[in-house]
Amino acid sequence: MDCPRTSRSLSSAPIAPKDTIRAGSRRPGSRQRRDAQTSPRINRRRAMPSSSPKRHAMTALAEAKTNKKVAAAPSDDAQTALNKNLSKEFFFAIVGAVGAGSSFVSKALLGALDDAGITEVFPIKASDAIKRWATESAREIPPARAGDIKTIEDVVMMQNLGDEMRSSSPDFASVAMGIVKEIRRARAEDLGVDPNTDDPIDPGQKRRVFVIDSLRHPSEVYALRRLYGAAFALIGVVTDEDTREERLANKYFVGPARKRPESKGAIKTLMDRDEKDKVHKYGQHVQGAFELADFYLDNSNDGAEGNKDEHIGGALRRLVGIVFARDVAPPRPTIAETAMYQAHAAKLRSACMSRQVGASLVDDEGNLVSTGTNEVPKSGGGVYGQAFEQTVDHRCMYRPGAVCSNNVGQNDIIAEVIDGIPDILLGLEALAKQRGEPFDKAAAIKTLQSEMRRSRIGGLLEFSRSVHAEMDALLAAGRTGATTAGTRLFVTTFPCHYCARHIVAAGVKEVQFIEPYPKSKALSLHRDAIKTSADLAAHARLAKEHAGQVVEAQLKGTGKVAAPPPEPLDDPKAPKVLFRPFVGVGPRMYARAFFKDRELKDGYSGVLDLATQPPWGSAWQKSQVSYAKDEAAMVGGLATP
Incomplete structure (x- = not known):
């Protein structure tokens, strides 16, 4: 029934x-x-x-x-369908100021990849992309010289061509587009297909690593990172200014010419332009690109002896191990990497309209003492944004008529100068009449304001309502009764001279930073209390030279040494505060570098097992296809299973 x-x-x-x-x-x-x-x-x-x-x-x-x-x-489960489309290509790019040794690091990275058994590696030079663009557009390029020797004029010519190439696109990413063309060309040659096709050149499932030397503008970083996503990592190379200047002098000048004022002037102009073009947005902006890096290296002492893991080769081998998860136990973060990650997290809390800065204060064991962010202080202690339930918010961004108070203060000074010296405008008006040109007073004032903002007036800090991140961290420690003596401060940007004096007074023994801050006068004002990693390197060189002179004198039997040993950097009873650049895995990479994305032990015995792979692909892989195609691979049609 x-x-x-x-x-x-x-x-x-x-x-x-x-x-x-x-x-x-x-x-x-x-x-x-x-x-x-x-x-x-x-x-x-x-x-x-x-x-x-x-x-x-x-x-x-x-x-x-x-x-x-x-x-x-579906023919596969979701995991299999998605993993089939994951590419095995990876893209390293390098950024560093002129003289920092980006090409040296590029070659060292090739060696680290070879040590890891990764042999399909393709060096890509941004300069080749610029030269190809210049040749195709009938522009002159630097002449080829015997032994691949370059002059400082060649470098300036390449800077000009790079600027011109970037200016041809409204987003200033034309050099990045040229780099992509070079990558496609290298892949096509490896596959044996036509590189000039407009069709995609599919990478397939072959492991390839591209090493790009080097980027000079934030737009190039943004473009390549957006294109290659998780399969892209930027290596930032830092080197102290004195070392870079010395390297450039040795590279482009010979003998006594290295010390001539005109040679030093040419090098200083080259370095300033490379760091940040103050006139053209499409110019060299290495400083802006550097702070976007995923991994940081200090190449101030590339020939250093001692523990190899503290220097370039060891650092790059560690990076390769992190990215490609070779058959070794995955590395864990250092105290410095964790502290800088905490500083970065504090930075993201800031609602400051000018910049975001974060700081973390840790003790010798890496325990977090406090964090700080550049933010407007609130009554009762601390800054806005710290309460679990924010009842009122008087930060600049959220007030009626939102405006940066520091800009207002700077503009008031500029207006006061222009109004107080009317001869400036009268002189400009007379000059215009002499040239037979119309005089536009409003335009002249706007030009004057822009020029004055490029002066030290634009670097004034005292009109900001925000407590600086370093100060917020020190005050937070004080409010909770924690000592700041003997601590280390990690800050995302080099401290300004206001913060530096308080850092010294608080007894902090070391400061590590990522982003340089040229406006800071910390070193010139507090040389008696602050030393830098550059000072340590210079002192080590002098000590080594003196030791060599002593040995030479002993061999000659004279016992006489030309110069005395270098003066100690520190008073042992009151050592100076060390300011040095951060090195290692940057905050941008921290989470994917150290997240456990696969099983590391046998489920029964508990024995370490490194043969497993991340079931959903690694954090360093990107799909070769659009997410729309991945959707189709996952579920096919619209019917419900």
């Missing part, structure tokens, strides 16, 4: 006509009808007429179930 029960179950089942079946699905055919006719439920009954409502309903149900199964069943 189950026929009535079957009829009731079919009362709500829609019967789709054959001509409305979804495109791409299997049409109901003889096999499906046979399945319906040989169903055990149906076979137990006598044959019903084909026109029977019961027979028609039961056949339709069987066909609907079969169609649903065929249309919706």
